[in-house]
Structure formats: C-alpha cells, structure tokens
Amino acid sequence: MAHFTKATSVKDWLDQRLAIEKIEKVMASEYWIPKNINFLWAMGMILAVTFALLLVSGIFLLMYYQPNIKLAFDSVNYTIMSEVEFGWLWRHVHGVAASVVFLIIYIHMFTGIYYGSYKKGRETIWISGMLLFVTFSAEAFSGYMLPWGQMSYWAGMVITNLFSGGSLHADGLVEWIRGDYVPAQAFLNRFFMLHVLLIPLAILGLIGLHFGALRIPHVNNQDGEEIDFDAESKKYLAGDKAGAKVIRFANDFMSKDMMVVGIYLVFFFYLVFFHYDFAMDPVNFDPANGLKTPTHIYPEWYFLWSYEILRPFSTNVGLIAFAFAQVIFFALPFLDKSPNAIPASRRGLFKYWFWAMLIDMIILTAMGKVPPIEPFGTVGFFAALTFIGLWIALPFITKMEKEV
Ligand code: HEM
Numbered sequence: 001m002a003h004f005t006k007a008t009s010v011k012d013w014l015d016q017r018l019a020i021e022k023i024e025k026v027m028a029s030e031y032w033i034p035k036n037i038n039f040l041w042a043m044g045m046i047l048a049v050t051f052a053l054l055l056v057s058g059i060f061l062l063m064y065y066q067p068n069i070k071l072a073f074d075s076v077n078y079t080i081m082s083e084v085e086f087g088w089l090w091r092h093v094h095g096v097a098a099s100v101v102f103l104i105i106y107i108h109m110f111t112g113i114y115y116g117s118y119k120k121g122r123e124t125i126w127i128s129g130m131l132l133f134v135t136f137s138a139e140a141f142s143g144y145m146l147p148w149g150q151m152s153y154w155a156g157m158v159i160t161n162l163f164s165g166g167s168l169h170a171d172g173l174v175e176w177i178r179g180d181y182v183p184a185q186a187f188l189n190r191f192f193m194l195h196v197l198l199i200p201l202a203i204l205g206l207i208g209l210h211f212g213a214l215r216i217p218h219v220n221n222q223d224g225e226e227i228d229f230d231a232e233s234k235k236y237l238a239g240d241k242a243g244a245k246v247i248r249f250a251n252d253f254m255s256k257d258m259m260v261v262g263i264y265l266v267f268f269f270y271l272v273f274f275h276y277d278f279a280m281d282p283v284n285f286d287p288a289n290g291l292k293t294p295t296h297i298y299p300e301w302y303f304l305w306s307y308e309i310l311r312p313f314s315t316n317v318g319l320i321a322f323a324f325a326q327v328i329f330f331a332l333p334f335l336d337k338s339p340n341a342i343p344a345s346r347r348g349l350f351k352y353w354f355w356a357m358l359i360d361m362i363i364l365t366a367m368g369k370v371p372p373i374e375p376f377g378t379v380g381f382f383a384a385l386t387f388i389g390l391w392i393a394l395p396f397i398t399k400m401e402k403e404v
Contacts, residue, residue: 026215028250032233034221035245041219042260043108048207049261050101050268055200057094061087065146067192069185072148073287092276098140099279100268102302105133113332114354116341117220123333124213130330132206135199140300142195148188149284154297156183156191166316182290224342224404296371304368305361309388311372312381321384328391335394338401346404349397353390360386 007013015021064084066075080087109129112118118126141159145152160183164174179186218229227245236244247253271278283294299307310322340347344354360383367380 028254029248030233031215031249032229032236032246033219033249033253034225034227035247036221036223036225037219038222039260040107040111042257043104043111045257046104046261046264047101047108049265050097050104051203051207053093053097053268054101057090057097058196058200060090061094062196067146067188069148069188069288072146072188076147077285089272092272095279096268096271096276098143099300099302100271101136102140102300105136106302109133109329110358113357114344115220115222116224116336116343116347118333119336119341120339121217122213122220122341125210125217126333127330128206128210128213132203132210133329134326135203135206137303139195139199139203140302142191142199144300145183145188145191146195147284148288149281150286150288150292150294151281151284151297153183153288153290154294155299156187158297159299160187162310162319162322166319183288220341222343224340224346226341298369301365301369304366305364308364308368308380309384311368312377312384321388324388324391335391336398337395338398338403340401340404342404348401350401353394353397356386357390360390 002016004016007016011020061076061080064075064080064087066072076091080091082088112126112129141155145156160174160177163177164170175181178184179190218227221227225245229246232244232246236246236248241247281300298304306322306325309325310318312318313321336350338347338350344351363379363383364387367376367383370376372380
C-alpha cells in the first residue's frame, strides 16, 4: 500500500488518494494550446456547453413526459407547455439546442476540414468526432419520435423503411426494429429508451474519447505550423510567456473560450425566447395518425443534405448513395493523400474541393426541403452526383499536391 501522511488541507488529502494535482496539470494547467488560433477553435467548447444544456433541459422534460402513444402528445403539448411552470422554457431550450447543435457541429467539422486538423496523428480526433456526429444524429432522430406528432410518426415510418434495403426486401428487419408492423407502442418505448439512456451514455463516452484523442497531438493552429509543444511549454514555464508559442488551457485559454461561449449564449437565448418556432415543425403539432399521410414528408434541416442524396435516384441506387454519404466523411483522413496539414487556401486543388463541397452540401440542403418537382429534381440530382464525384476525385487531386 502507498505511504500516506497526515494531510495539511482537504486538497492535500484528496491529492494523496486521487492524484488530483497531477490530473489538474495534465488536463488544464499544463495542457498547452497554441496562441495562433481564432474563434473557430471555440466551437468544441460551445458544443460541450450545448450538450450540457440538452442534458439539463432533457432531465426536466423527463419529469412530465409520458412514453405512451395515447398520452405522449398531450404530455408534451399540453402538460409541459401550459400546465407545468416554466415547462415551455425547458422545451424551447431543448428544441433550440437540438437544432443549433447541428449548426455548430457543421461549423466545427468544416473548420477541421479547412485547416487539415484530421491529419498527421489527429486521425483519432476526427474519427471520434464522426462517431459523435452519428450518435448526435441518432439522438436527434429518436428525440423527434417522442412527441408522437404527425412528423414523428411518418418520419419514423420512412426512416425505418430504409432498413428493408430496397429490393432486398428485408421486411423482417424493419419489423424487428419497430417491434411491430407499424410504429406503435413498442416503437415509442424503445426509441424513448435510446433517447434518454443508451445514446446519451454513448455520447458521454465519446466526448471523453474525443478529448483524450486531443491530448497527445494537441489542437492544430490556423497557420499549419508544426509546434514543438515540449520546447515551447518549457519556455513558458521558464517565464518567457511572451516568446512562447503556447499558453495554458486553464485559466488562460479557457477565459478566451468563455468569451465566445458568452456571445453564443446571447444568440442562443435570443432564439429560445423570440424564435423557438424555427426548431419546431408545424405538422408535428397534429397528433400522430397512421391513416393520414402528410403531403410532404421531410426531415429536420440538418438531415436534408443526405436525404437529397437518397431522393433523386431509383430506390436501390438511392440507398447505396445514401449509405455512401453516411460513412464517407469517416474516411477523410485516409482519402486526403497530401502530407500538408495547412489551411486549404494554401493548398493546390484542395482549396476548390473544399468550397465546392461546402456549396454543394448547402444546395443539397435547400433542394431537400422543396418538393421534388422541376427544376428542383434536376438540380438535386446533379448536386448528389457532384457530392459523390468530389469524394471520388479527392485522393487523386490530393496526391498531386506538392509538399509545402
Ligand atoms: C458534438 C460533440 C463534440 C464536442 C463536444 C467536441 C469538442 C471538441 C473540442 C473541445 C475540441 C478542441 C477545441 C476545438 O478545436 O474546438 C475539438 C476538436 C476537434 N474536433 Fe470536436 N467535438 C465534437 C464533435 C466533433 C465532430 C462531429 C467532428 C468532426 C468529425 C469533430 C472533429 C474535431 C477535430 C478534427 C478537432 C481538432 C481541431 C484541431 O486540432 O484544430 N468534433 N472538439
């Protein structure tokens, strides 16, 4: 057994048992952050804060929500919205956070792509990030089922139908997922369990993995400079704080992060109080009705780009294209063959690739929202082809890139 001495303070008592000083050094006071990074590096912290808002508001909603197909709709739209004091506030916080979190995730992802933050030892950061993207998507989808409105029911029907695999006709798999022939009580129960327990647990574990994956390679910087973190941190600790290229995560960098988080929260609560309706589909204010299909079924804005990759093709080709879109971002670190981890603006053809991909995904999102009539159908079709073509071209154009 280790040797314990009489503690001089509570901190010392804990330190002897839990090595809290060492943990504090590794995670905060000697976790080094480059000085040359901009506000886009605060997106990770904003995501962590938004996830915390989702957890807290979700716990309050859980106190009154009823996972029963006869009661769910009223428990949300009547009990929580008008009977429970401040129930509306927690619902608006939860709904707005669920939508805004995807906006921030996309900004965070495209920042990583622009600066090449998935390269040279940062692959596990990227892959854990993509796993977070997938789990957040599953969390959003399962949460969307819970109010048991028209869009909950029909989106649940359409998405679970995808598992039949087109002409594979794996209808047994679809029934197994639903626990019934159509979305009903078994379906609501299991999606409720996934939404409030299993997926949040997975997200918490993945956030831990994502943060852990950042510790050894450290965060990238906006100039693509390869910083010697050992040498620079020694400089800092020796007193040359101005000359060192790094600062401590806590409290120095955290205070900058918190300023951006503060600005974000002003914008966030502005939406919660004055524009919460953007995060709520009006069709979902009608209770679920299995006998009345809504004229136009579409997912939330953050899934529209991948939905539009599925829609313009025949069933089987559409499913393959959709599956491709779901997994291809995972492969980015391996498809980008260039050794340069520098901003896209200083890279060869990749700078055009980056902007083409971003604009293409915005077009796909817009086309996913409108009904598939002309000319939208054709625009969507070509945007989907462009998406696939860009990914096929990536290894070739990055292989040609000269080392900078
Ligand atoms: C949703 C939960 C997520 C949280 C809480 C989170 C949190 C963070 C934090 C705190 C950082 C360090 C600071 C920063 O660069 O912002 C970071 C970095 C990073 N994240 Fe995430 N992240 C999440 C999702 C994602 C996703 C979906 C991706 C993309 C696939 C991703 C990819 C990255 C990359 C590549 C870095 C390294 C940036 C660099 O080295 O400059 N993260 N993340």
